[in-house]
Amino acid sequence: xxxxxxxxxxxxAESTEIGTVPDVSSAGLAIDAAANxxxxxxxxxxxxxxxxxxxxxxxxxxxxxxxxxxWADNTVVGxxxxxxxxxxxxxxxxxxxxxxxxxxxxxSGKSTRRLGQSGDAGQRGGIGQQFDMxxxxxxxxxxxxxxxxxxxxEYGLSDEDLAAGAVSQRAWAVDVPRAxxxxxxxxxEVLDSPMVAWPIRRAMCCLVSDAGGALIVTSADRAADYxxxxxxxxxxxGALEGGPMSPAGVxxxxxxxFIRTSGEAAFASSGITHSDVDHLMIYDAFIHTPIFGLxxxxxxxxxxxGHFIAEGHTAPGGKLPMNTSGGGLSYAHTGAYGMLCxxxxxxxxxxxxxxxxPDVDVALCHGWGGYWSACATLVFGANAP
Amino acid sequence: xxxRQAKTLDMAHPLIPVPTPxxxxxxxxxxxxILRINRCNACNDAYFPPAPICPHCSSTDVKFFDASxxxxxxxxxxxxxxxxxxxxxxxxxxxxxxxxxGPMLTSSIINCEQTPETLRLDMPLQATFTSFGETTVLxxxxxxxxx
Ligand SMILES: [Zn+2]
Numbered sequence: 001x002x003x004x005x006x007x008x009x010x011x012x013a014e015s016t017e018i019g020t021v022p023d024v025s026s027a028g029l030a031i032d033a034a035a036n037x038x039x040x041x042x043x044x045x046x047x048x049x050x051x052x053x054x055x056x057x058x059x060x061x062x063x064x065x066x067x068x069x070x071w072a073d074n075t076v077v078g079x080x081x082x083x084x085x086x087x088x089x090x091x092x093x094x095x096x097x098x099x100x101x102x103x104x105x106x107x108s109g110k111s112t113r114r115l116g117q118s119g120d121a122g123q124r125g126g127i128g129q130q131f132d133m134x135x136x137x138x139x140x141x142x143x144x145x146x147x148x149x150x151x152x153x154e155y156g157l158s159d160e161d162l163a164a165g166a167v168s169q170r171a172w173a174v175d176v177p178r179a180x181x182x183x184x185x186x187x188x189e190v191l192d193s194p195m196v197a198w199p200i201r202r203a204m205c206c207l208v209s210d211a212g213g214a215l216i217v218t219s220a221d222r223a224a225d226y227x228x229x230x231x232x233x234x235x236x237x238g239a240l241e242g243g244p245m246s247p248a249g250v251x252x253x254x255x256x257x258f259i260r261t262s263g264e265a266a267f268a269s270s271g272i273t274h275s276d277v278d279h280l281m282i283y284d285a286f287i288h289t290p291i292f293g294l295x296x297x298x299x300x301x302x303x304x305x306g307h308f309i310a311e312g313h314t315a316p317g318g319k320l321p322m323n324t325s326g327g328g329l330s331y332a333h334t335g336a337y338g339m340l341c342x343x344x345x346x347x348x349x350x351x352x353x354x355x356x357x358p359d360v361d362v363a364l365c366h367g368w369g370g371y372w373s374a375c376a377t378l379v380f381g382a383n384a385p
Numbered sequence: 386x387x388x389r390q391a392k393t394l395d396m397a398h399p400l401i402p403v404p405t406p407x408x409x410x411x412x413x414x415x416x417x418x419i420l421r422i423n424r425c426n427a428c429n430d431a432y433f434p435p436a437p438i439c440p441h442c443s444s445t446d447v448k449f450f451d452a453s454x455x456x457x458x459x460x461x462x463x464x465x466x467x468x469x470x471x472x473x474x475x476x477x478x479x480x481x482x483x484x485x486x487g488p489m490l491t492s493s494i495i496n497c498e499q500t501p502e503t504l505r506l507d508m509p510l511q512a513t514f515t516s517f518g519e520t521t522v523l524x525x526x527x528x529x530x531x532x
Contacts, residue, residue: 122399124397125403130402130404133400134400134401135480135491136491138399142479145462146462146481148462149506153506196464197463197464198462199462246491253460253489
């Protein structure tokens with residue numbers, strides 16, 4: 001096992017602009033974010049010997065950045081790919097394959113200048129394309145959300161209580177200058193928003209944005225050489241279960257094993273308990289995913305996640321601040337939000353967040369990918385044990 | 386590659402399923418109006434989607450068999466703007482359907498009103514098929530007693 005705090009994030013940045021960035025391609029957003037992260041860490045490409053980027057051919061992107069790595073990864077599991085890549089990078093650093101890894105992401109999700117971008121879960125002849133995609137038409141809002149109605153039925157979660165999650169996340173976004181949606185909202189307004197895929201309404205769906213992000217990770221013993229205070233990686237988890245175009249492959253959709261597997265690994269490897277978590281990010285592709293995350297990670301019992309959010313415990317002033325940037329629903333969501341999700345956790349540990357939670361020592365970040373086929377859990381800390 | 390496969394790969398709408406040699410018996414079944422899925426000869430597990438290996442015990446001693454077509458409605462959404470391919474202006478269901486034999490799959494409930502009042506969770510369903518050009522796709526409908 002890799003000891004908690006053996007590696008640290010020493011550079012972290014988003015693209016200069018996020019939201020609507022019509023004149024930059026996916027590759028351009030990634031390069032911009034990479035430049036910002038190297039500046040943040042006070043290093044150049046010559047200092048980087050490990051590289052991963054996910055949605056681009058890895059050699060294509062490393063060449064443009066002038067990085068000639070001795071270790072590369074390009075794991076693609078959808079939106080949490082960069083979380084998996086961070087986990088892999090930590091292992092590679094620990095194994096001695098490289099010392100300093102740059103993880104790069106960019107996606108022109110709104111302006112659709114997806115130039116240079118690769119990766120397609122719906123490729124012809126794939127299992128998702130053959131057996132899932134036609135029914136949902138590739139529309140995530142109609143397919144990713146399939147477990148919601150069953151959840152509401154089994155656990156008695158009303159539409160009003162489901163909608164409350166969008167209200168609390170907007171309440172966070174109000175104070176975030178880079179967030180796309182900053183007007184306060186209400187349960188009534190969420191339930192009055194246009195129906196997309198009953199019972200899912202537009203205000204229950206993530207945004208579609210342009211953004212990039214990048215991280216630099218190195219071993220903890222080198223972290224003091226960098227200008228910013230290190231954000232230690234205390235523990236990690238990850239797991240796969242379903243399929244990339246539908247949750248049909250998740251064996252127990254209301255008690256998904258892959259979430260438990262990922263969460264338990266993150267808690268075990270970090271040595272923390274739930275009460276140690278000062279700040280929480282759970283990737284909100286749609287309104288229900290924080291509910292399933294809270295339950296699968298063990299913050300609440302099965303069936304309680306929706307009510308927990310509706311009672312305001314994750315909202316401003318609540319006991320478990322969650323998705324403090326406004327999340328995918330209100331901050332930004334490009335198509336793959338895992339990098340942006342991690343960057344808010346990192347800002348919180350650094351003390352740099354727009355909605356800074358006081359004294360964040362431990363921040364837990366959980367993300368999804370490929371609809372509901374993958375998830376990853378990361379524990380970040382201001383201090384190494 | 387046969388000329389038919391080449392044509393499919395080159396010209397089909399991206400939503401039209403493209404069979405592989407490993408899944409072809411399933412698609413042949415659809416063309417005949419039969420739901421044909423896999424069963425493992427080693428552990429007797431019935432599974433879906435089709436694959437030449439049992440996901441339960443890793444045996445490659447597997448076969449296709451004709452499933453009952455009986456299922457229940459596990460969960461669903463009602464998509465407000467379906468893809469043009471479905472040829473409907475109105476909302477339509479996207480469903481998680483649990484087969485009597487065990488596997489869960491993604492499908493559509495057709496031949497009934499696409500409303501929450503008609504689409505009741507756990508309602509019994511039966512397999513039915515709908516065609517898109519040369520491709521026949523598995524859907525489900527309420528059982529005859531309910532129609
Ligand atoms: Zn078997």
